Amino acid sequence: MGFPTSVADDVLVRCGRHCCLCGKYVGQKIELHHIKQVADGGEDTADNCIPLCFDCHAEVKAYNPHHPKGRKFTEKELKGHRDKCYERYSLKNNDSSALNSEKPKSIFPPPENTSLIRWGYPEQDKLCPVFPGNIVLVAGCTGTKKSTYLHHVVNQNIISGHRVVYCCMKDKPFDVSIEIISENAHVNVEYIKRGMVTEEDWEKLTSSQVASNSENLALIPYNEISESNKILDIVENSGAEIVVIDDFNGIMLDDADSVERFLYKLKNIAAQSQTVVFVIYNLSIPKQRIDMRPMLRDFPSDSYYRLFDIIQLLYKPDLFFYDEDDKERLEIIIVKGALKVPYTIKLLVPDKITGVFSLAE
Ligand SMILES: [Zn+2]
Structure with a gap:
C-alpha cells in the first residue's frame, strides 16, 4: 500500500x-x-x-x-x-559543471552600490518595481523601440552607479554604446553614425553623465555570446547588477524545450547572484489581428509567462495606423509584475532623436 x-x-x-x-x-x-x-x-x-x-x-x-x-x-x-x-x-547537471570548468573572470569588482534598480520612468517604478534577481521580459514586434526603451533604463542606472553588461545580439557594439550615451546627452544618434556630429553635439556627448560613468558599462558583442551558456556565465560571474540580453531571438536555442531549460537556469542564476536580467524579445504578430496589439499568446511557449518575473509588451500604434495623435506614442503594457496588472503606461518616444522620454497624457 x-x-x-x-x-x-x-x-x-x-x-x-x-x-x-x-x-x-x-x-x-x-x-x-x-x-x-x-x-x-x-x-x-x-x-x-x-x-x-x-x-x-x-x-x-x-x-x-x-x-x-x-x-x-x-x-x-x-x-x-x-x-x-x-x-x-x-546537481550533477552537465551544463553547470561545464560552466564551472571555465569560470570567466568577473568584469566588475564587488558592488558598493546597494540602491534599487530603476526603470528611470517614475510611473514604472511605482507600478512595476524591479527587485534584485528578477528576470524581466520586454517584448514587441519590430519597430517598437524595445532597445531604445532599454537604453534609457541602462542609462539611468549607470548614472546612479550600477554596473551594466549589455549583450548585443544584433547591432554593432559601437553603435549600441553611442546610442546609450547619446540618449542621455540628447544628441541625434543617426548623425553620429553617419559621422555628422557638430562640435556642440560632441561636447554634449563627451560631457554626458553616462560617458563619465562609462566604466560601468560593458558591451559584449554577439560573436562572443551566441551560446546560451556564455550568457549564464555572464549573469553569474560578471559582478554586474544588470545584464541586458538584446535580443533573446539571437541566442542559439533549438526548441521550446531548450528555451524552457535555459529560462529555468537563467532564473536560478539571476536569483542567486541577485542580478537583474532584462531580456528583449522580438515578437511576430499574426497579420490577421486587427489592431496588431501584442498578446501573451504570441510567445511560442508558455514558459515565458511562467518563468519571467516581469513582462512588458511594447506597442507602437503609429506602426500600423496613421493617426496624428498616435505619433511617437509608445504603450507599455505590463502583463506581469509585482503590483497591479495588466496596466498600460503611455510614453512618448521620439522617432529619430533619442533623448527626451516623457509620459504621454
Ligand atoms: Zn502541479
Whole structure:
C-alpha cells in the first residue's frame, strides 16, 4: 500500500518538492502518483512514481475512458515530464559543471552600490518595481523601440552607479554604446553614425553623465555570446547588477524545450547572484489581428509567462495606423509584475532623436 519511505524520500529530493507537471514548488502539498495504477499491476517503485501537486494530481486522474474528453496523460509522457523535472533539480547537471570548468573572470569588482534598480520612468517604478534577481521580459514586434526603451533604463542606472553588461545580439557594439550615451546627452544618434556630429553635439556627448560613468558599462558583442551558456556565465560571474540580453531571438536555442531549460537556469542564476536580467524579445504578430496589439499568446511557449518575473509588451500604434495623435506614442503594457496588472503606461518616444522620454497624457 503506497510508496515506501525510501522511495518517497528519493523522489522528493529529486524533484525538490516541485510538481513534475506544472513545475511549481509546493512544499507539503505534494502527492506521489502511481504512473501505472496498482490495480493494473503498477509497483511501488521510484520508476513508477511521479510527484505531483494537488491540482495536477486531480487533473491526471480525471480522465475517464468511458467518457473520453480532452487528452489522457500517457505513462510514457508522465515519465518524460518527471525526468525533465528531476534533471532540472539535479546537481550533477552537465551544463553547470561545464560552466564551472571555465569560470570567466568577473568584469566588475564587488558592488558598493546597494540602491534599487530603476526603470528611470517614475510611473514604472511605482507600478512595476524591479527587485534584485528578477528576470524581466520586454517584448514587441519590430519597430517598437524595445532597445531604445532599454537604453534609457541602462542609462539611468549607470548614472546612479550600477554596473551594466549589455549583450548585443544584433547591432554593432559601437553603435549600441553611442546610442546609450547619446540618449542621455540628447544628441541625434543617426548623425553620429553617419559621422555628422557638430562640435556642440560632441561636447554634449563627451560631457554626458553616462560617458563619465562609462566604466560601468560593458558591451559584449554577439560573436562572443551566441551560446546560451556564455550568457549564464555572464549573469553569474560578471559582478554586474544588470545584464541586458538584446535580443533573446539571437541566442542559439533549438526548441521550446531548450528555451524552457535555459529560462529555468537563467532564473536560478539571476536569483542567486541577485542580478537583474532584462531580456528583449522580438515578437511576430499574426497579420490577421486587427489592431496588431501584442498578446501573451504570441510567445511560442508558455514558459515565458511562467518563468519571467516581469513582462512588458511594447506597442507602437503609429506602426500600423496613421493617426496624428498616435505619433511617437509608445504603450507599455505590463502583463506581469509585482503590483497591479495588466496596466498600460503611455510614453512618448521620439522617432529619430533619442533623448527626451516623457509620459504621454
Ligand atoms: Zn502541479
